[in-house]
Amino acid sequence: MLSQTFTDWEWCVVDDHSNDPQVCATLEELGRTDPRVRIHYRAANGGIVAASNDALAMATGDFVAFLDHDDALVPTALERMAAAIDSTRDVDYVYSDEVHVRTD
Numbered sequence: 037m038l039s040q041t042f043t044d045w046e047w048c049v050v051d052d053h054s055n056d057p058q059v060c061a062t063l064e065e066l067g068r069t070d071p072r073v074r075i076h077y078r079a080a081n082g083g084i085v086a087a088s089n090d091a092l093a094m095a096t097g098d099f100v101a102f103l104d105h106d107d108a109l110v111p112t113a114l115e116r117m118a119a120a121i122d123s124t125r126d127v128d129y130v131y132s133d134e135v136h137v138r139t140d
Contacts (some may be wrong), residue, residue, distance in 0.1 A: 038070060042115035047073045048094040050087040053080050099130070108137070 037047050047070075051063055060077070067075045076090050088102060099121065103109070113132070121127045 037073075037109060039111045040109065040114045041112050042118050044118075045072060045114055046095065046097060048091040049073065049075050050090045050094075051075070051077045052082060052084075052087040053078045 037045075049063060049066070051059060054060065063075050063077075067073050074094055076094055078087065078090060082090075084104075091102075092100065099117070101114075101117070117130050117132065120130050
């Protein structure tokens with residue numbers, strides 16, 4: 037996310053009450069890395085729906101992208117989405133499909 041060529045974004049990260057102390061440490065460091073990164077810690081595990089709703093409540097932009105903990109974006113992903121939005125009048129949503137990456 038931090039390597040995106042498009043720079044007008046915010047990253048709303050919700051920790052769904054992880055029991056791994058390293059997760060909190062990593063998120064704290066991430067939050068210090070860039071002011072566009074916003075972190076929220078849930079008091080209890082609520083699952084993906086609760087975490088997504090918390091992230092939506094934090095978001096201030098006109099468009100959102102839902103990413104799970106194991107998702108990745110190519111560095112030009114947001115730039116391409118912004119270009120698609122800017123090239124069309126009255127855009128309500130933009131759909132992007134997924135690509136599976138194998139590392140073996």
